[in-house]
Amino acid sequence: MNAALARLGRALTGDTAFKALVAAIFLFLALPILVAFLIAVNPRPTIGMPTGFSLKWFGEVARDTGWIAAYGNSLITAFIAAAVALVTGTLFAYASVRYRFRGRGTLGMVATSPLGMPRIIVGIALLICFNPLGLSGTYTGLIVAFVVITTPYIVRTVGAVLNVYDPAVEEAALTLGADEIQTFFRITLPMIAPGLISAAILAFVYAFGNLQVAIFLTGPETVTIPVLMFSVLEFEGDPTVAAVACINIAIVTAVIVIANRLVGAKNLMRL
Numbered sequence: 139m140n141a142a143l144a145r146l147g148r149a150l151t152g153d154t155a156f157k158a159l160v161a162a163i164f165l166f167l168a169l170p171i172l173v174a175f176l177i178a179v180n181p182r183p184t185i186g187m188p189t190g191f192s193l194k195w196f197g198e199v200a201r202d203t204g205w206i207a208a209y210g211n212s213l214i215t216a217f218i219a220a221a222v223a224l225v226t227g228t229l230f231a232y233a234s235v236r237y238r239f240r241g242r243g244t245l246g247m248v249a250t251s252p253l254g255m256p257r258i259i260v261g262i263a264l265l266i267c268f269n270p271l272g273l274s275g276t277y278t279g280l281i282v283a284f285v286v287i288t289t290p291y292i293v294r295t296v297g298a299v300l301n302v303y304d305p306a307v308e309e310a311a312l313t314l315g316a317d318e319i320q321t322f323f324r325i326t327l328p329m330i331a332p333g334l335i336s337a338a339i340l341a342f343v344y345a346f347g348n349l350q351v352a353i354f355l356t357g358p359e360t361v362t363i364p365v366l367m368f369s370v371l372e373f374e375g376d377p378t379v380a381a382v383a384c385i386n387i388a389i390v391t392a393v394i395v396i397a398n399r400l401v402g403a404k405n406l407m408r409l
Contacts, residue, residue, distance in 0.1 A: 171387060177380035185375040195381040204366065205382065212362040215277060216345035219284030223341045224334065226285070227292025232326070234293075235300040236308075250290040257350030260287060265354040275357025283351050288341035295340065299333030300326075335397050343390055 177185055181192035199205045227249075233239075234246055252260055264283045265274060273279030307329070311321040327334070349364035356365050363386065367379050 174380045174383045174387075177377055178384045180377055183377065185377055185380070195377045196385070198378050199381050199385065202378075204361075205363075205378075208361050208363045208366040209385075211277075211280075211356075211360055212346050212364075215280050215284060215360075215362065216342050219281045219288060219345045220338050220341040222281070223285045223288040223292050224338050227289045227337065227341075228296050228334065230289075231293045231296040231300060232322070235297055236305060246293075249293050252287050253290045253294075257287070257348070261351040261354035264351065268355065274355055275360060277360055280352065280355050280360055280362070283355050284345040284348065287348065287351055288345055291340050291344065292337045295337035296330065296333055299330045303329050339393055339397050342393060346389070347386065 176188050178195055179191050179193065180188035181190045181194065182188075230245075230249055234242055261283075264279075264286065268274040268279045268283075271279075273282065308321050308325055311325045312318070316324065347364055348362075349368060352362050353365050353368065356362055361369075363382065367382055370376050370379055
């Protein structure tokens with residue numbers, strides 16, 4: 139009896155210690171968000187711990203046309219880039235997983251090569267390529283750049299989902315009279331829908347918050363939120379930036395909540 143109680147006590151102690159460790163890790167990860175929020179509600183016009191509570195910096199963001207324009211640029215370019223990357227990345231992932239052809243491995247390395255390159259180098263390379271074409275500082279150039287850096291994430295995510303599902307399901311549809319296009323749209327896409335949504339969220343969030351590439355390609359009319367935040371912090375410590383950071387967190391959270399409503403948290407976490 140005593141031995142059983144001792145084992146139970148050790149088990150509870152170990153379980154409690156593990157839960158405490160997990161809680162400490164989550165607290166450490168959430169600490170920057172908490173600090174940003176505390177700075178954003180500080181009524182003093184300097185970056186520091188709050189001496190009171192005020193939402194005036196959020197009001198400053200809402201009244202500043204520069205921040206509003208930057209939000210519009212970031213949302214538009216990130217949404218379009220995520221949509222384009224989702225199409226191109228999904229088609230490439232489907233072809234590379236379901237078909238065997240010469241050069242498949244080489245194309246896969248090329249498609250995912252931006253993952254292994256420093257983002258600053260990618261930004262400089264795109265700037266050199268875009269300048270002669272007149273794309274630097276334009277919406278088109280910025281969208282193309284975001285497509286380049288987000289497509290590898292689409293390819294990896296969708297490819298992993300396709301590898302999970304048995305291709306026999308698609309073969310069954312083909313034997314029942316469906317052609318390849320009908321099978322792709324009626325069988326394959328519904329099966330991998332959670333993966334597509336997860337990949338689209340990843341691409342959108344990454345493009346929305348990208349600084350290293352965007353800073354080389356934005357112009358006076360195409361400044362994005364990360365670039366404007368960097369420019370403001372470069373010359374002054376403005377608490378408005380903390381309010382912008384909180385708004386960005388709210389936008390990303392809203393996107394994740396919408397995805398959860400569409401496909402469910404279990405499907406998202408399983409990918």
